Amino acid sequence: MWKRSFSFLAIYLLLSNELVASVEIDEKKILQLRETDEELGCSLWDAIPYILGGAGAAVAFGPSVLEFLGFTKSGITAKSVASHLMKWTATMSGGGVPAGGSVAKLQSLGATSSKSELGTLGAKLGYKFHEHFICKKKK
Template structure:
């Protein structure tokens, strides 16, 4: 079975997986979207207030606030690591690989 990556691409995969798996949940928590709800006095609380003002007093289901709160409450690091690792590998493939038929001069 051929492995779809090589040893040169592994740092890209590791950085992508790590940054996504640990950075995105940390960012959501910092903004105030936590597993226990929106934290008072944070960007999330402000965004929720603005959303309610512009939508007649209610935060719409399926809106930005609802999506971010759902992500903050349910994200798993495994799924994010897989997505980030894939993104890191795709970045490596598109930016760092020598393309066949192209000159390296």
């Protein structure tokens, strides 16, 4: 398994280096973009309320939402949104639910109700919300 992980890491590093090498960095342009972001309220400091709000909401409401969708501690509930997602995922992937996929991750979250994982997921969603909806509207 570590060989597969290492090969993914190696491919990622190769591709990221290719992308970085192919882009010329203009320092003046970067400084202008940073100043523009700060003027528009799109800096990391402006995203903190969204990050904290997303993390708090995920920790507070995540377990009940997952249970409502059908991802429970005892498994996926029959005739729920989770069972339909599982059926659709299995159909699209050729007969089985892939390990590490979205359905598997949601089932893991529903089974363990891990506050740290839910908080991390909520914080990421809060940041993405700020980045895509708040900053895009202002630009």
